[in-house]
């Protein structure tokens with residue numbers, strides 16, 4: 001379990017379920033948050049949107065527990081939408097003959113995964129428990145902003161883990177976001193098996209432990225928008241991409257949802273175009289005489305291509321394949337020969353193969369580039 005200073009966390013909630021998303025992307029943000037000096041009488045400043053969200057949460061809570069409350073004009077449809085979804089879950093359980101109980105605004109104990117109690121955090125909006133069978137953790141989101149699906153959402157994962165630890169049953173997380181801009185973002189759920197919950201717990205501990213290092217990396221990204229350390233962060237100078245530097249791309253892709261993956265891919269493609277154009281500009285400056293240290297201008301060569309007609313190359317590659325005991329059919333992709341580098345992977349890079357390829361390929365010149373001199 002990660003060790004944290006209870007007093008500090010109690011006051012400022014450095015690591016909270018809703019803050020895990022920031023920590024995942026930027027482990028170093030916790031160190032910066034600890035250095036923020038807060039006045040002793042610091043008031044929590046809420047935006048109008050946050051205040052509205054708090055008010056709507058309270059209205060739904062009161063309805064769910066049967067307290068008297070009037071529906072506010074602003075948000076009435078959203079409140080009713082949430083209540084319908086909650087009622088439908090409860091009705092299904094009742095019809096199936098299950099007995100259940102509910103907890104609202106329940107403060108979950110997440111200390112075993114490194115999240116210490118705080119004044120305001122660790123509260124799931126609604127937990128429905130069928131003892132010894134299953135639990136639902138339901139969280140309402142009022143607003144149109146994008147909320148990642150439960151399966152990829154660190155806040156939900158932490159809440160679900162807390163419920164799993166408390167009741168020892170598989171947990172289904174449910175996001176109710178009646179005002180989400182797209183209809184299919186409004187309701188989302190994911191069921192975590194007991195094994196999945198154990199994995200979630202381990203991954204959160206790993207996340208929290210990363211923040212303990214004094215040199216935990218700072219990583220810019222979209223999460224900066226919600227980061228408390230933004231004002232003091234030396235890295236916050238605009239946003240390029242939100243790729244954490246301390247995990248592999250593969251790991252990162254597994255931790256973001258399909259929409260996030262597509263966005264990342266589009267951003268990477270856009271960044272590549274921007275980088276190519278920026279490099280062309282650097283090159284143009286060099287050609288115009290701007291000085292660069294320890295460099296020279298050389299021809300830029302592209303990927304190798306076959307010199308001869310495709311049918312000639314295919315025949316030649318087949319001969320090489322047979323001579324090397326490979327399948328001659330592997331040298332053709334639909335109607336053309338495989339590329340020189342694919343052929344190299346197939347045949348290996350022995351001197352014999354290199355000598356044969358020498359006469360069959362060339363690398364076209366595609367412009368100029370700056371080369372660093374050794």
Ligand code: SF4
Pocket residue numbers: 022026028029032218219220221223224227228229230233234235236
């Ligand atoms: S502003 Fe961004 S880069 Fe800086 S600490 Fe916060 S999340 Fe990290």
